[in-house]
Amino acid sequence: MQYFSTRGFGPVSCAQAILLGLAPDGGLFVPESFAHFTLDEIEQLGKLPYWKRAAVIMTPYLTDFNADEIEGMMRGAYAVEKFDDESIAPVKKIKDGLYALELYHGPTLAFKDMALQWLPWALPISGKKAGDGKKVLILTATSGDTGKAALEGFANAPDTAIAVYYPRDGVSAAQRLQMVTQEGDNTFVCAVEGNFDDAQRGVKEIFSSPDIAERLAQDGWRLSSANSINFGRLAPQIVYYFSAYADLVSRGDVALGDKINFCVPTGNFGNILAGYYAKCMGLPIGKLICASNRNHILADFLATGEYDARRDFYKTMSPSMDILVSSNLERLLYLLSGNDAQKTSGLMQALAQQGQYAVGEKVRELAAADFAGGWADENATSKTVAAYFEDGYLMDTHTAVGFAVLHAYQEKTKDVAPCVVVSTASPFKFSEDVLAAIGVDCTQMDEAQKAEKLAQVAKCLVPKPLAGITQKPILHTAICGKNDLGQALFGFVKAKEA
Ligand SMILES: *Cc1c(COP(=O)(O)O)cnc(C)c1O
Numbered sequence: 001m002q003y004f005s006t007r008g009f010g011p012v013s014c015a016q017a018i019l020l021g022l023a024p025d026g027g028l029f030v031p032e033s034f035a036h037f038t039l040d041e042i043e044q045l046g047k048l049p050y051w052k053r054a055a056v057i058m059t060p061y062l063t064d065f066n067a068d069e070i071e072g073m074m075r076g077a078y079a080v081e082k083f084d085d086e087s088i089a090p091v092k093k094i095k096d097g098l099y100a101l102e103l104y105h106g107p108t109l110a111f112k113d114m115a116l117q118w119l120p121w122a123l124p125i126s127g128k129k130a131g132d133g134k135k136v137l138i139l140t141a142t143s144g145d146t147g148k149a150a151l152e153g154f155a156n157a158p159d160t161a162i163a164v165y166y167p168r169d170g171v172s173a174a175q176r177l178q179m180v181t182q183e184g185d186n187t188f189v190c191a192v193e194g195n196f197d198d199a200q201r202g203v204k205e206i207f208s209s210p211d212i213a214e215r216l217a218q219d220g221w222r223l224s225s226a227n228s229i230n231f232g233r234l235a236p237q238i239v240y241y242f243s244a245y246a247d248l249v250s251r252g253d254v255a256l257g258d259k260i261n262f263c264v265p266t267g268n269f270g271n272i273l274a275g276y277y278a279k280c281m282g283l284p285i286g287k288l289i290c291a292s293n294r295n296h297i298l299a300d301f302l303a304t305g306e307y308d309a310r311r312d313f314y315k316t317m318s319p320s321m322d323i324l325v326s327s328n329l330e331r332l333l334y335l336l337s338g339n340d341a342q343k344t345s346g347l348m349q350a351l352a353q354q355g356q357y358a359v360g361e362k363v364r365e366l367a368a369a370d371f372a373g374g375w376a377d378e379n380a381t382s383k384t385v386a387a388y389f390e391d392g393y394l395m396d397t398h399t400a401v402g403f404a405v406l407h408a409y410q411e412k413t414k415d416v417a418p419c420v421v422v423s424t425a426s427p428f429k430f431s432e433d434v435l436a437a438i439g440v441d442c443t444q445m446d447e448a449q450k451a452e453k454l455a456q457v458a459k460c461l462v463p464k465p466l467a468g469i470t471q472k473p474i475l476h477t478a479i480c481g482k483n484d485l486g487q488a489l490f491g492f493v494k495a496k497e498a
Helices: 014-020 041-046 050-061 068-076 119-130 145-154 173-180 196-207 210-217 233-248 269-281 297-304 327-337 340-354 359-372 379-388 397-413 427-437 446-457 487-498
Strands: 001-004 029-031 089-095 097-103 135-140 161-169 185-192 221-225 260-265 287-291 306-308 356-358 369-374 419-423 477-480
Touching: 001 119, 014 161, 014 233, 029 233, 029 340, 041 050, 041 233, 050 068, 050 233, 050 260, 068 210, 089 233, 097 233, 097 340, 119 135, 119 145, 119 233, 119 419, 135 196, 135 487, 145 161, 145 173, 145 185, 161 173, 161 196, 161 487, 173 477, 185 196, 185 487, 196 487, 210 221, 210 379, 221 379, 233 260, 233 269, 260 269, 260 359, 260 397, 269 327, 269 340, 287 297, 287 359, 287 397, 297 306, 297 359, 297 369, 306 369, 327 340, 327 359, 340 356, 359 369, 369 397, 379 397, 379 427, 397 419, 397 427, 477 487
Parallel strands: 097 419, 135 161, 135 221, 161 185, 185 477, 260 287, 260 419, 287 369
Antiparallel strands: 001 029, 089 097, 306 356
């Protein structure tokens, strides 16, 4: 399997695509074709542990890796000890036809672990196969969860360093604490005076700057990415769509071959794009429902075919979805245009220069065949948390956006297909807003007390990764302007050399 950039560069091998992260032309790597799975093969997945499901689904894409390497990385990444649920990605039944795919049972309590527990196994092997002996410096912009998941995965990894940029006022208290208390002398965590889009743009600029690459190369470094622009993030995310379907079939909740919908709380369009890849690979998916918060640029795009980022940016209680430039949409546009790199480049150029583009009716209709879009405001989000809590199911604010959008979708379309809502984070990462939603006053409490309180009302324990987090020393205090990410990076690299 070879890989091409959405803007034309390539082909490269899988190892090269993972090692490079972003293509040199600024595009995103995509596989030349999709592997296909039969219904019979999908059903068989239901009998396998998660690590084997991952090996089956990802092997066709990992053509540089041999079977032993693949088994090693899957066993390591999806070891049961690292997750607090032995099925790794459990599908919880809410009621007939409605399910939650809980992807937050990994070490940092967010779905980002599903890919970022794997990438640290794949990257060093990719480096050996396709690299030049340089150490790898992983750059990450985070809307809250990717940063910690990447730090957790790469801390103290040999010949690797990791730099994370987060929007100073754009993450939850628990998310910030998780990052700034990160240990490991190869880690750098920096607040950016701006929002996530500023951080993501700054990181992409570092990637496309030949000057920075050269300065880093002189010091023996090459750059890679832990963001969902890296194909190494996308591939492992395909697995849990298959896994969820196979579980529903083996439990008898869904008949093999029947179509189901997935509703995905969306920001950078990475998670839901992996669902689309799964559909292209033969998984019986009806609609992929793209759920946005008040920053509903994607819902608008799916409705009109126009992507217009010239709008106000809102801070919401689902901060990891506060994004106006959704990188992975570029991969969808490329596919829907029939792999037309020139057309895709043109749209991305328009977005960079005019803040807007329109795809035309044909592509809009193609997108509408597979995707539905919707958004939930703050009020609907907290009401959804409260309503489900009342019925005995506790969810975080991002997942609540998904459920709220699904209800509106079902009411409008009368689409009664079974639906899996992808649950993207533990409610404990957003204790304050979750407590407020269920009517518990926590204004006088610190983060640890809020978590304790939530555990008490939900009659469960505070998840281990958050227990005692307010007692840990703060190890990262760096802060930079939204145009100074490169400078901050050199500061870190210098300090490491010293
Ligand atoms: C990252 C994240 C999202 C958005 O996922 P994308 O792949 O960026 O669309 C949603 N919810 C949570 C909790 C997240 O951490």
